Amino acid sequence: xxxxxxxxxxxxxxxxxxxxxxxxxTENHRYMYWYRQDPGHGLRLIHYSYGxxxxxxxxxxxGYSVSRSKTEDFLLTLESATSSQTxxxxxxISVLGRFTDTQYFGPxxxxxxx
Amino acid sequence: GENVEQHPSTxxxxxxxxxxxxxxxxxxxxxxxxxxxxxxxxxxxxxxDIRSNVGEKKDQRIAVTLNKTAKHFxxxxxxxxxxxxxxxxxxxxxxxxxxxxxxxKGTLLTVNP
Numbered sequence: 001x002x003x004x005x006x007x008x009x010x011x012x013x014x015x016x017x018x019x020x021x022x023x024x025x026t027e028n029h030r031y032m033y034w035y036r037q038d039p040g041h042g043l044r045l046i047h048y049s050y051g052x053x054x055x056x057x058x059x060x061x062x063g064y065s066v067s068r069s070k071t072e073d074f075l076l077t078l079e080s081a082t083s084s085q086t087x088x089x090x091x092x093i094s095v096l097g098r099f100t101d102t103q104y105f106g107p108x109x110x111x112x113x114x
Numbered sequence: 115g116e117n118v119e120q121h122p123s124t125x126x127x128x129x130x131x132x133x134x135x136x137x138x139x140x141x142x143x144x145x146x147x148x149x150x151x152x153x154x155x156x157x158x159x160x161x162x163d164i165r166s167n168v169g170e171k172k173d174q175r176i177a178v179t180l181n182k183t184a185k186h187f188x189x190x191x192x193x194x195x196x197x198x199x200x201x202x203x204x205x206x207x208x209x210x211x212x213x214x215x216x217x218x219k220g221t222l223l224t225v226n227p
Contacts, residue, residue: 031213042120042203042219043158050213058214059115090157094213100146100165101212105157 002104003027006091012112019078021109023091025071031094031101032074033058034066036087037108043090049074081113116141116208120218127194128226135221137204138186144206147187148215149178152201161202162189194225 003026013019023032033048035058045058047066055066063085065077078085089109094101117140127133139147148163164171164178164187171178175194180187191198201220208214 040219043217045214045216048214100163100207102148102160102163103215104160105150107157 002093002095004091004093004104004106006089006106006109008109009107010110012114013081014114015082016080019081019111019113021076021089021091021111023074023076023106025074025093027093027095028071029093029095030071032068033092033094033103034064034074034076035090035092035105036060036085037090038087046076046089078111081111083113085111086113087111116144116206116216118204118206118216118218120204120221122221123219124222124224126224126226129194129196131194133191133194133198133223133225135189135202135204135223136186137188137206137218138184139206139216140185141206141209142185143210144208145210146207146212147178147180148205149189150203150205150217152203152220154200158203191223194223196225196227199223199225 005024007022034046035043044060046064049055049068067075091106092103120137145166150158151161152158175192177190201222203220204218205215
């Protein structure tokens with residue numbers, strides 16, 4: 001499991017409310033990622049982080065913000081949730097290997113926005 | 115940016131048959147191509163990967179081939195078993211970066227007993 005946990009695992013919320021998802025890792029890996037997974041779209045990168053306070057946008061970042069104040073935690077915030085943000089959210093980390101970095105995924109958070 | 119196309123979107127085979135999933139990529143700088151398997155309700159898990167300095171890699175019943183000239187790579191599963199049923203995703207690293215991947219849209223493989 002590469003020491004990755006996500007919380008909450010399931011959440012139902014209403015349109016317009018703020019939502020924060022947490023990703024926690026136990027092994028001090030530098031790179032962390034947030035993806036969303038939707039039927040017919042595969043996995044799409046929302047934001048990623050390359051260190052404490054260092055983050056960058058992915059391909060579907062609109063409506064999302066992130067923060068990383070500690071190496072082990074990467075937070076994804078939906079400032080005002082919309083129904084289009086109903087999805088399964090996966091956190092991932094990069095584990096440094098001999099030739100390349102390998103991404104490992106957390107268990108996922110299923111978010112429903114009503 | 116990188117674009118990864120994956121085909122077919124669904125694939126149904128009989129147990130014992132082979133399955134092949136194909137992906138194409140657009141960024142000539144891409145040099146790392148992992149494959150993930152995702153069972154229903156679970157997280158994607160890496161099953162095999164290949165770097166551009168090799169043309170083929172095998173791990174038991176799974177193999178991946180890479181054609182850099184044509185910018186395509188394929189996953190081959192031989193002697194399929196019902197437990198191979200899952201969604202498979204290919205990916206390619208963006209701009210040769212070690213850190214950012216672009217994923218295909220996935221292939222739902224069903225292995226019928």
